Amino acid sequence: MTAIPQVTSAVSHDSLEIPLIDFSTFSSPTASAETKLTTAKAILSGFQNAGFIYLRNHGIPKDVVQHTFAQSAEFFARPQSQKDALAWTTPEANRGYVAQGREKVTDFTDAKEIEELRAAEGEDIKESLEIGREGEKDHPNHWPEVDGEKFKASMLDFFEKCKDLHVQVMRAIAVGLGIDEKWFDKYCDVGDNTLRLLHYPEVKATVFKENERKDMAGGLQVLSPNGNFVNATPIEDTIVVNAADLLARWSNDTIKSTKHRVVEPPAPAASGVHPARYSIAYFCNPNFESYIDAIPNTVDEAKGKKYPGINSGEYLVQRLTATY
Numbered sequence: 001m002t003a004i005p006q007v008t009s010a011v012s013h014d015s016l017e018i019p020l021i022d023f024s025t026f027s028s029p030t031a032s033a034e035t036k037l038t039t040a041k042a043i044l045s046g047f048q049n050a051g052f053i054y055l056r057n058h059g060i061p062k063d064v065v066q067h068t069f070a071q072s073a074e075f076f077a078r079p080q081s082q083k084d085a086l087a088w089t090t091p092e093a094n095r096g097y098v099a100q101g102r103e104k105v106t107d108f109t110d111a112k113e114i115e116e117l118r119a120a121e122g123e124d125i126k127e128s129l130e131i132g133r134e135g136e137k138d139h140p141n142h143w144p145e146v147d148g149e150k151f152k153a154s155m156l157d158f159f160e161k162c163k164d165l166h167v168q169v170m171r172a173i174a175v176g177l178g179i180d181e182k183w184f185d186k187y188c189d190v191g192d193n194t195l196r197l198l199h200y201p202e203v204k205a206t207v208f209k210e211n212e213r214k215d216m217a218g219g220l221q222v223l224s225p226n227g228n229f230v231n232a233t234p235i236e237d238t239i240v241v242n243a244a245d246l247l248a249r250w251s252n253d254t255i256k257s258t259k260h261r262v263v264e265p266p267a268p269a270a271s272g273v274h275p276a277r278y279s280i281a282y283f284c285n286p287n288f289e290s291y292i293d294a295i296p297n298t299v300d301e302a303k304g305k306k307y308p309g310i311n312s313g314e315y316l317v318q319r320l321t322a323t324y
Helices: 033-049 062-076 080-084 111-120 149-177 206-210 244-250 312-323
Strands: 007-013 016-022 052-056 096-098 127-131 194-200 219-223 229-231 238-242 260-263 277-283
Touching: 007 052, 007 229, 016 033, 016 219, 033 052, 033 149, 062 127, 062 149, 062 194, 062 277, 149 194, 149 277, 229 260, 244 312
Parallel strands: 016 052
Antiparallel strands: 007 016, 052 238, 096 127, 127 194, 194 277, 219 229, 219 260
């Protein structure tokens, strides 16, 4: 018997509806075509209307997630000198350790605007480690030399599990769009993705008041259709998936890229100090050699094709150059 697709609301506020979807009703080998189609349409609808979805029963075991977080915490507890030895170098590589204050998230592409933004903002209080596809000849990952084998094995295992989930989600989007289920496979089989480990150190609440423009530790908020930021509260054993800019462009804006931010979390009343937080993000990209043009069934005579085609790798380098 095939399970009935389970779709509820993870967020429902200020006209923003982010669905919570049981992904097993698409990914299960026993799922019927009808069930897969219903789930796929729910996923596509979530991306079209909110730009975000929550997935449960996503296929990555809970103990693997917990182990990966534990390994991440151990990495950031290393001496600063060990982390600095793994420093991020170039947008083309996009691998290595990013110290506090280096990243500035922006939509700007003009060099002058980017420099003005960097000058205006205070230090961004977070550190990260960027991990890419292993074995890329010219851009190796930066692994710790001291007791790093266990960490490396854990991260590569998690990277592959996320890569498999990426393929499955893209298959769901394809089914929702009414194109061949495996249409995207040729665009994401290489795994030119980035696993990002994030650490927000303990910080006094007064720091946020002194640096109001900063995007720092705290809760995810998503911009509602009414122009207000709404809390996207974490739900245990789920993954939050953001469609983001390139997929919106690739889909001719059929899919939505919604502005979002990270804001100050509630501070403990007595201490006024935010405890350290850890987050893990997995950035999914088309293969860097892929030429990205409008996806089938996303262009019609009324709106035409809104964007010229672009090489996936070149697009990412442009965005990273603006960020670092």
